[in-house]
Amino acid sequence: PAHDDGLLAEWLDESMEAGACAAERGRVSTQIPALSEVASTHFGMAVATTDGQLVHAGDSARPFSIQSLSKLFALCALLEHDPRAWTHVGWNPTNAQFNSVAELERSGGRPANPFVNAGALVVTDLLLERSGDAVAATLDIVRRGAFGRPVVVDQDVAMAEMITDHRNSALAHVLAEHGRLKCEIERLLAQYCQQCAIAADVQTVAAASLFLADRATTSTDLAPATVRRINAVLLTSGMYGAAGDIAYRIGLPAKSGIGGGVVAVMPGRGTVCVWSPPLDSDGNSAGGVAAIERFAELAGWSVF
Numbered sequence: 001p002a003h004d005d006g007l008l009a010e011w012l013d014e015s016m017e018a019g020a021c022a023a024e025r026g027r028v029s030t031q032i033p034a035l036s037e038v039a040s041t042h043f044g045m046a047v048a049t050t051d052g053q054l055v056h057a058g059d060s061a062r063p064f065s066i067q068s069l070s071k072l073f074a075l076c077a078l079l080e081h082d083p084r085a086w087t088h089v090g091w092n093p094t095n096a097q098f099n100s101v102a103e104l105e106r107s108g109g110r111p112a113n114p115f116v117n118a119g120a121l122v123v124t125d126l127l128l129e130r131s132g133d134a135v136a137a138t139l140d141i142v143r144r145g146a147f148g149r150p151v152v153v154d155q156d157v158a159m160a161e162m163i164t165d166h167r168n169s170a171l172a173h174v175l176a177e178h179g180r181l182k183c184e185i186e187r188l189l190a191q192y193c194q195q196c197a198i199a200a201d202v203q204t205v206a207a208a209s210l211f212l213a214d215r216a217t218t219s220t221d222l223a224p225a226t227v228r229r230i231n232a233v234l235l236t237s238g239m240y241g242a243a244g245d246i247a248y249r250i251g252l253p254a255k256s257g258i259g260g261g262v263v264a265v266m267p268g269r270g271t272v273c274v275w276s277p278p279l280d281s282d283g284n285s286a287g288g289v290a291a292i293e294r295f296a297e298l299a300g301w302s303v304f
């Protein structure tokens with residue numbers, strides 16, 4: 001059914017109010033120095049629908065660091081050309097932290113899923129080997145669905161992560177020890193940090209993710225069965241330790257990043273993206289989750 005855009009705008013406003021309130025209980029990530037300086041009060045929200053609407057409010061034209069949202073786009077870039085990528089990375093959820101080295105060791109060097117850091121490193125490695133430039137391939141996926149909106153790499157954020165990135169470096173070395181990497185570690189880490197440092201606004205991310213909700217969106221060449229699998233893994237692993245909680249409260253496949261971005265998918269209807277920097281204890285945007293929860297309630301969005 002078509003969405004009434006007046007109604008959508010009203011729902012957006014109400015959801016943003018709920019989100020802004022919840023954001024006060026979160027804390028901006030200090031993991032990457034350049035990101036810890038971002039004002040906690042930024043709040044942007046956008047909804048892209050399968051019937052062609054793009055409704056947005058707040059800081060919706062201000063680019064933010066997409067961080068782990070890039071894991072979704074990198075995976076799509078890889079799966080477009082190599083549907084067998086799942087043989088290198090699992091699809092199961094884990095309760096371990098997204099950057100846990102212990103978890104990777106426990107699994108004999110096979111990452112649990114593509115949305116934890118170890119899994120994303122494997123995805124980026126495969127993409128780098130195949131295309132020679134994983135960052136360009138990931139940017140391309142975002143840009144294809146972005147209606148010409150600006151999508152860039154924030155070199156300050158990339159550099160700040162490169163310098164402080166001991167944990168991803170540790171993960172890469174454990175992967176290499178188990179023979180799971182094809183490219184040189186330093187090159188892989190540089191590409192991974194650049195990919196995480198992609199900056200785009202909520203309108204762009206909502207529009208660029210629409211192919212996950214809409215079979216008619218042709219911004220990727222992914223087969224419908226592949227899109228279903230990506231959504232399944234987003235539902236079970238896109239929000240780290242909170243996946244069960246998000247499925248229970250919201251019921252939508254979703255992906256978050258430490259920059260405070262979160263995007264959720266309602267198959268057949270649309271996508272919703274929120275940017276609000278303060279994170280909850282699971283590492284997800286506190287305001288983003290609350291705003292999407294309220295929006296899903298108002299719009300009747302749930303895969304269940």
Ligand code: GLN
Nearest residue numbers: 067068117196257258259
């Ligand atoms: N660049 C961050 C990292 O690799 C991304 C983490 C995230 O957004 N959850 O740790």
